[in-house]
Amino acid sequence: MVSFIGWSRRGLLASTAILAAGAPAAAKEDRLTDGVVILIDSNEPYVMGHAISYSANLAKHFADKGARLLIEVVANGKGIDVFRADKTPLAGPLATLRQSLPDLAYSMCASSRAIAEAKEQVSIPLIPGANLVPFGIGRVVDLQLKGWAYIHA
Template identity: 25%
Template sequence: MRRFLRHLVAAVGLLLAFTANGFADEPKQHHLVIQVDTNDRHTMDFALTNATDVIEHYRGVNQAVVVEIMACGPGLHMLREDTSPVKERIKHLSKIPPPSKIQFSACNNTKESMEKKEGRPLELLAGTTVVPLGIVRLMELQEQGWSYVRP
């Protein structure tokens, strides 16, 4: 019985050690959200460069990062198929290999407003996720511990 208890205590200790420190081959994962809210090519390029630099940095230290670019207001042009001045860069960045990844989100409130003003549905770049309200998405990600940048 004592031997069983010793083995049980040892097993629980190992379990706690793995749970507290993570598994040795799992890279740490970071989270960054970048807001683009202006229809300015320089700002869009700067946001994409920031995202690329962050991903490359963490790849170099064997850690993962998830970067989300949230487009709202006039910044939604970044993710529009018909008006994006950076769509080729976005297509290229969308192919980043795991464990890091980049995702693109569009504010539905802005999208609906633009559609009403233009009198037609908007087509967003492939892979874009539409969220109900961009500002709420930013707030919720920050509440989950994501870092926030607005270039």
């Protein structure tokens, strides 16, 4: 309970306006987030596997509640290996998951890809269904600014 003893009329009116404005915000907190962005920046197989498991588990969790959830997995830095057709240890599970979850997107950082291509002197192929974004971290921030939840794998 909020006590208004000793408050000026102006302070009381301002506080009441703030509390009233907070009511819709509280209701907004109860609504489903627009989506979840999962960042992978490691080429450790267990880290990549966790990120993919998070995707499947989140989709099931929200589907069980009757809710739709957009999920985007963003690979950045060394994490781009997850979406490299020539290196990923998860080609099968990634394909299966993407087929079963229409609201799942895979994005690879184009900057990280270009750095890896220059270092390795190869052209890096992407797995089917993966898209390039200019900067992986930029994509994560863009989605967060749109209200998406963030998970670092």
